[in-house]
Amino acid sequence: MKDIFTINGQRIEYEFDETDVLLDVLRNNGHYEVKKGCGEGECGACAILLDGILVNSCQILAASVRGKEITTVRGLGNVHDPHPLQEAFADTGAIQCGFCTPGMILASYALLKENPHPSDDEIKQALDGNICRCTGYVKIFEAVRLAAERMRKNV
Amino acid sequence: MSDLKNVGRSIRKVDALSIATGRALYTDDFPLENPLSLMLLHSPHAHAEIIAINTSEAELVDGVVDILTYENTPHTLYTTAGQGYPEPSPYDYRMFDRKVRFIGDRVALVAAETAEAARKALAMIQVKYGELEAIFDPEGSMEPLAPKLHGEDAYAPLPVKYDPLRNLAAEVELGFGDMAKGFSEADLIEDNIYHTHFASHCAMEPHATKAYFDEKGRLVVITSTQVPFHVRRTLARVLDIPLRSIRVVKPRIGGAFGGKQEIILEPMAAYVAWKHKRSVRFVLSRKEVFTFCRTRHPFRMRFRTGYLKDGTITAMDVDALMNSGAYGAHALTVLSNSGSKMLPLFNKIENVHFLGRTVYTNTPVGGAYRGYGATQAYFGFNQQIDIIARKTSQDILDFAKKWHIRNGETSEVFRILGEGKEGVEQYIGSCGLDECIDRGAEKIRWYERRDLHFSPVPEKVRGVGMAISMQGSAIPLIDMASASMKMNEDGSFNLHVGATDLGTGSDTVLSQIAAEVLGVSPEKIIILSSDTDLTPFDVGAYASSTTYLSGKAVEKCALNVREQILTTASQILEIPRDELLYGEGRISDRSRSTEVRLEEVCLHALYTKDQYQIQSCASHVASESPPPFMAQFAEIEVDTQTGEVKVIKFVSAVDCGRAINPRLAEGQVEGATINGISYALHENYIFSDNGRMMNDSFWDYKIFTAPDIPEIHTIIVDSEEKTGPYGAKSVSEIGLNGPAPAIANAIYDAIGVRLFETPFTPDKILRELKKL
Numbered sequence: 001m002k003d004i005f006t007i008n009g010q011r012i013e014y015e016f017d018e019t020d021v022l023l024d025v026l027r028n029n030g031h032y033e034v035k036k037g038c039g040e041g042e043c044g045a046c047a048i049l050l051d052g053i054l055v056n057s058c059q060i061l062a063a064s065v066r067g068k069e070i071t072t073v074r075g076l077g078n079v080h081d082p083h084p085l086q087e088a089f090a091d092t093g094a095i096q097c098g099f100c101t102p103g104m105i106l107a108s109y110a111l112l113k114e115n116p117h118p119s120d121d122e123i124k125q126a127l128d129g130n131i132c133r134c135t136g137y138v139k140i141f142e143a144v145r146l147a148a149e150r151m152r153k154n155v
Numbered sequence: 156m157s158d159l160k161n162v163g164r165s166i167r168k169v170d171a172l173s174i175a176t177g178r179a180l181y182t183d184d185f186p187l188e189n190p191l192s193l194m195l196l197h198s199p200h201a202h203a204e205i206i207a208i209n210t211s212e213a214e215l216v217d218g219v220v221d222i223l224t225y226e227n228t229p230h231t232l233y234t235t236a237g238q239g240y241p242e243p244s245p246y247d248y249r250m251f252d253r254k255v256r257f258i259g260d261r262v263a264l265v266a267a268e269t270a271e272a273a274r275k276a277l278a279m280i281q282v283k284y285g286e287l288e289a290i291f292d293p294e295g296s297m298e299p300l301a302p303k304l305h306g307e308d309a310y311a312p313l314p315v316k317y318d319p320l321r322n323l324a325a326e327v328e329l330g331f332g333d334m335a336k337g338f339s340e341a342d343l344i345e346d347n348i349y350h351t352h353f354a355s356h357c358a359m360e361p362h363a364t365k366a367y368f369d370e371k372g373r374l375v376v377i378t379s380t381q382v383p384f385h386v387r388r389t390l391a392r393v394l395d396i397p398l399r400s401i402r403v404v405k406p407r408i409g410g411a412f413g414g415k416q417e418i419i420l421e422p423m424a425a426y427v428a429w430k431h432k433r434s435v436r437f438v439l440s441r442k443e444v445f446t447f448c449r450t451r452h453p454f455r456m457r458f459r460t461g462y463l464k465d466g467t468i469t470a471m472d473v474d475a476l477m478n479s480g481a482y483g484a485h486a487l488t489v490l491s492n493s494g495s496k497m498l499p500l501f502n503k504i505e506n507v508h509f510l511g512r513t514v515y516t517n518t519p520v521g522g523a524y525r526g527y528g529a530t531q532a533y534f535g536f537n538q539q540i541d542i543i544a545r546k547t548s549q550d551i552l553d554f555a556k557k558w559h560i561r562n563g564e565t566s567e568v569f570r571i572l573g574e575g576k577e578g579v580e581q582y583i584g585s586c587g588l589d590e591c592i593d594r595g596a597e598k599i600r601w602y603e604r605r606d607l608h609f610s611p612v613p614e615k616v617r618g619v620g621m622a623i624s625m626q627g628s629a630i631p632l633i634d635m636a637s638a639s640m641k642m643n644e645d646g647s648f649n650l651h652v653g654a655t656d657l658g659t660g661s662d663t664v665l666s667q668i669a670a671e672v673l674g675v676s677p678e679k680i681i682i683l684s685s686d687t688d689l690t691p692f693d694v695g696a697y698a699s700s701t702t703y704l705s706g707k708a709v710e711k712c713a714l715n716v717r718e719q720i721l722t723t724a725s726q727i728l729e730i731p732r733d734e735l736l737y738g739e740g741r742i743s744d745r746s747r748s749t750e751v752r753l754e755e756v757c758l759h760a761l762y763t764k765d766q767y768q769i770q771s772c773a774s775h776v777a778s779e780s781p782p783p784f785m786a787q788f789a790e791i792e793v794d795t796q797t798g799e800v801k802v803i804k805f806v807s808a809v810d811c812g813r814a815i816n817p818r819l820a821e822g823q824v825e826g827a828t829i830n831g832i833s834y835a836l837h838e839n840y841i842f843s844d845n846g847r848m849m850n851d852s853f854w855d856y857k858i859f860t861a862p863d864i865p866e867i868h869t870i871i872v873d874s875e876e877k878t879g880p881y882g883a884k885s886v887s888e889i890g891l892n893g894p895a896p897a898i899a900n901a902i903y904d905a906i907g908v909r910l911f912e913t914p915f916t917p918d919k920i921l922r923e924l925k926k927l
């Protein structure tokens with residue numbers, strides 16, 4: 001089947017099977033920034049924003065997202081014009097292998113949109129669904145705090 | 156060295172922004188034209204012979220191109236361990252085999268036009284197994300009547316002890332002094348057996364390999380590996396194709412931790428590609444990573460320590476049994492590391508004996524895993540010294556300080572025990588362990604917490620514990636790294652290294668070293684790494700080697716380039732070479748009145764007179780392996796009702812020489828520490844009676860996530876290792892050694908319970924509490 005997807009503000013038509021999960025459809029169409037760490041909803045590497053809400057794209061049928069806005073980490077910024085979260089992750093050393101990073105940044109983005117001044121506990125809870133094996137999370141927390149601070153100053 | 160401009164600075168990782176913005180490419184992100192999908196059939200039996208395998212029906216599935224089994228693939232024996240040549244691991248593995256040796260072992264591989272076709276065909280392969288008796292318990296593996304896993308053909312390429320007919324995958328023995336005397340002099344003997352368990356690396360990126368043919372018909376293998384050059388060598392041998400026809404590329408890697416020092420997927424992927432002249436995509440599922448890939452080798456370690464009433468250790472006897480699982484990947488070297496990375500730490504013990512054996516069992520295969528045997532050994536070691544310190548009424552901190560190796564000192568063990576051969580004598584040139592202990596103790600508030608049994612609420616009790624450890628930095632006189640470099644007209648440099656950045660940040664650290672030597676900012680260093688066509692050789696990322704070994708190769712290479720720059724500058728300025736000053740981005744005379752910028756030097760060299768390319772290459776082999784040192788402290792809380800152990804605060808203080816990039820070094824310690832705490836408290840393989848791993852998903856194999864993270868402190872103590880680049884040693888592995896024993900010691904401090912077996916699950920705590 002075919003459907004129109006809105007990804008990072010752009011409308012585009014993809015062909016897919018009824019049973020295809022969104023993660024595979026995104027990756028098959030060049031959205032490699034959405035990672036697959038487990039395919040079972042356990043790791044958050046495949047996280048995207050669906051109408052601003054954080055979801056694991058491996059747990060969603062592509063056929064079910066009609067009319068919704070998809071945001072991936074590429075939708076937040078690029079190397080020439082990165083989002084403060086992307087900068088903060090780079091600045092604090094929150095990125096080691098980076099396989100968890102797109103999901104982590106989106107989870108942090110979803111948090112900061114709702115709560116621009118999160119406590120440490122709120123940060124931890126917001127990132128609960130995203131596994132990182134490299135960093136021990138310490139610098140990821142720091143990145144979220146730093147981004148929150150920079151974003152607050154900018155508005 | 157206080158005027159360093161780039162070394163010692165926490166600059167951003169060179170690939171950080173491309174990763175953060177979703178542009179960095181990992182293996183499975185490279186688009187291929189119509190790749191074949193590869194999928195494996197795994198063994199449902201722990202030990203069986205394949206009596207018949209019928210693929211005819213499966214082959215009829217639309218889209219199936221080939222099905223590989225032991226009947227139609229090369230029978231070359233090799234090891235999946237990606238090590239130097241010849242490998243210290245036994246050759247006991249074929250691409251496919253008539254025998255399967257653990258549940259999850261490979262049986263057949265389908266290559267199909269689509270993943271659906273491959274999946275469908277997998278279900279239609281009919282295999283008739285003749286089940287064989289299986290052995291799961293390493294203790295019984297060497298019994299005469301125990302089932303044997305490997306036949307007479309398996310062999311060790313190095314002259315080391317290997318006896319597959321007794322299930323013996325490796326043996327290491329060493330000793331010095333007089334054990335009988337040592338034990339007879341002892342007032343007391345502390346004799347304990349410690350067990351450490353299986354664990355999965357859990358790199359977030361599952362193992363992946365892609366292959367395609369370039370326009371000249373050469374095979375390009377893109378793969379998530381720590382060892383691209385070993386992959387190329389192994390592929391050429393196993394597939395019997397010319398090495399020159401293979402190019403191995405390591406792109407960004409989604410974590411490795413030793414798990415990708417294994418050459419698992421590449422031979423199968425390359426074989427299908429080569430046979431059908433097609434591109435292929437081979438990506439494992441998470442479940443396959445758990446059940447089919449590598450694990451941390453479980454150990455049983457018996458420590459017998461003789462000591463006097465005043466705490467003087469008179470003898471140390473260690474008997475280690477390592478479970479290799481079904482194949483012998485790293486069977487010898489992880490075992491020898493459990494001795495060679497532990498015993499030298501207490502170098503003042505005069506009578507020492509170590510006997511280690513690695514045995515085969517029908518369980519998942521062990522492999523390299525961050526810490527590499529040292530982690531397993533330090534679990535027992537640190538509890539042993541905690542026990543002895545307590546029994547002789549000493550603070551473990553003082554006890555550790557009295558016995559650990561110091562600057563200018565050596566250990567017999569360095570000389571005796573190497574990797575599959577003798578070791579290399581070395582004297583410690585940098586040891587900041589005392590400072591690690593002191594500063595860590597201060598941070599954890601040791602003296603305010605120890606022996607207090609502080610209880611915030613009636614059923615909860617707190618305690619603190621410490622563990623110390625050392626590791627190495629590269630494998631001396633064996634491992635080699637190299638780098639090449641050329642200069643561009645804008646004063647930038649291309650740096651090509653074989654070194655393999657696994658997310659650890661080595662591309663960044665190596666750039667900083669080059670930038671330091673050449674007096675430029677790190678942005679002026681354009682690094683390219685780990686491509687067997689484009690970059691010079693490097694053994695790869697293992698044995699805590701990259702900063703120390705590859706870093707030194709980069710330093711040497713950059714020094715050569717610097718020399719050429721000075722020579723050309725001397726021609727331009729008409730000032731003798733040794734009267735020139737090499738400054739930041741420019742060369743001048745001593746008074747700084749005339750100068751030439753780097754850009755001008757390069758332009759001159761390329762276009763003006765006696766034209767040449769300013770360029771160089773260099774290799775480095777380390778003559779020793781200076782250990783980093785670490786003291787780690789845990790403050791924990793035990794819930795005596797539920798048996799749950801919670802880490803409240805964890806402090807790691809490390810001497811890694813000079814940290815080239817302190818923030819990245821901290822990150823290495825933090826990542827290893829959390830992995831270690833997670834391993835200590837709940838990660839484990841749970842097996843069914845017939846040897847099946849039951850918890851093969853992140854739902855059931857719980858690793859730490861954000862809410863689990865305690866208060867973490869990382870302290871980098873100042874130290875300088877003369878043999879390393881700008882004083883650096885290694886840092887990536889050592890942080891995993893301390894958490895389990897520090898927590899075990901803290902549990903004892905809290906509730907008086909000794910745990911001799913990891914992980915420290917509530918049932919074990921409750922069971923031990925009942926015994927009190």
Ligand code: FES
Pocket residue numbers: 035036037038039040041042043044045046047056057058059
């Ligand atoms: S890939 Fe979707 S949660 Fe892991």
Ligand code: FES
Pocket residue numbers: 094095096097098099100101131132133134135359409410658
């Ligand atoms: S940085 Fe590697 S998993 Fe998070």
